[in-house]
Amino acid sequence: MQSWTRRLVVALLPLALTGVWGGIFLSQPTPAKAQAVCTPLRAVGGSGTRVRKRVSPAGTLVTSNNWNTDFAVPGGNAFRRYTVTVAPENDGQYSIHAYLKYGNDTADQFYNQDNVPLSRGRRLILSGQPRSGNQQPFQVNVSVGGTVALGNTYTVSVVGCR
Numbered sequence: 599m600q601s602w603t604r605r606l607v608v609a610l611l612p613l614a615l616t617g618v619w620g621g622i623f624l625s626q627p628t629p630a631k632a633q634a635v636c637t638p639l640r641a642v643g644g645s646g647t648r649v650r651k652r653v654s655p656a657g658t659l660v661t662s663n664n665w666n667t668d669f670a671v672p673g674g675n676a677f678r679r680y681t682v683t684v685a686p687e688n689d690g691q692y693s694i695h696a697y698l699k700y701g702n703d704t705a706d707q708f709y710n711q712d713n714v715p716l717s718r719g720r721r722l723i724l725s726g727q728p729r730s731g732n733q734q735p736f737q738v739n740v741s742v743g744g745t746v747a748l749g750n751t752y753t754v755s756v757v758g759c760r
Contacts, residue, residue, distance in 0.1 A: 636681070636759040639669035639738060648755040653692075653747045665743030668699075669756040671736055677758035680738050682709070682724040686716040687751040693744035696724050698735035705739070712744065716752075 638647035647669075654664045671677070682696050696709040708726030716722055728734050738756045 634678075634759040636757040637672070637675065637677075639671060639680075639756045639758055642668040642670050642737065648753055650751065650753045651742070652751045653743050653749060655745075655748055663743060665693075665741045667740050667742075667754055669738045669740070671734060671738065671758060673736075675758060675760075676732060676734060677728065677760055679759050680708075680726050680728070680735075681757050681759060682726075682738065682740050683755050683757075684716070684722040684724075684740070684742055685753045686720075686722075687718055687753075688747075688749075689717050690715075690750045691744060691746040692716050692742055692750070692752075693747070694722070694724075695739075695741040696726060697739040698726055698728060699737040699739055700729070700733065700735050706735075713746070 640647055641649045649667050651664055651667065671680075680698065684692075684694065686692070691713045693712040694709060694714050695707065695711075697705040697707050699705045706726070706729065709724045714722065726738075738758075740754050740756065742752055742754060
C-alpha cells in the first residue's frame, strides 16, 4: 500500500469507527420506525370484525334503515386512534358519518360527509382520536347510507391502534 493511501486510511479510520462515515466503511444498523399495533374491533351483535351491508331505504315509524354499525372497543385498551375502512362494491355517492361513543352518553363525531363519491374497489379510510386525558370510547359507530346509495353494497371494518 502506498504511503499516502495508508495515511488516508489511518486518518479516516476513527471517523469510520465512530459512525461518521460508517455507511462507507462499516455497516451500521438503522433504528426501525415504531409500527402501530392495531386490533380489529368486533361488530356489536355480529360474529366478526367485518360487516357487509346493502344500503336499505330510510326508516319509517315502524322500520329503520340499516345505515348504522357499531363496533365494540375491548376494555383495558388504550388506543391512540381508531381507523374505519369502508370498501364499496358499487360506484356511488354515500353519506358517511363516524363517531366515538363514550360511557357517559356522549359522542365525538370524527367524520361527517354527505355525497362522498366512492368507487368500487377503492377503500375510504377514516381516522379518529379519542379524547385527551386517556378517555376511551366503548364503541365506534359508522353510518354509511344515503338515498342515492340505495341498493349499493359495502363492507365496513374498524381497528383500534396503539
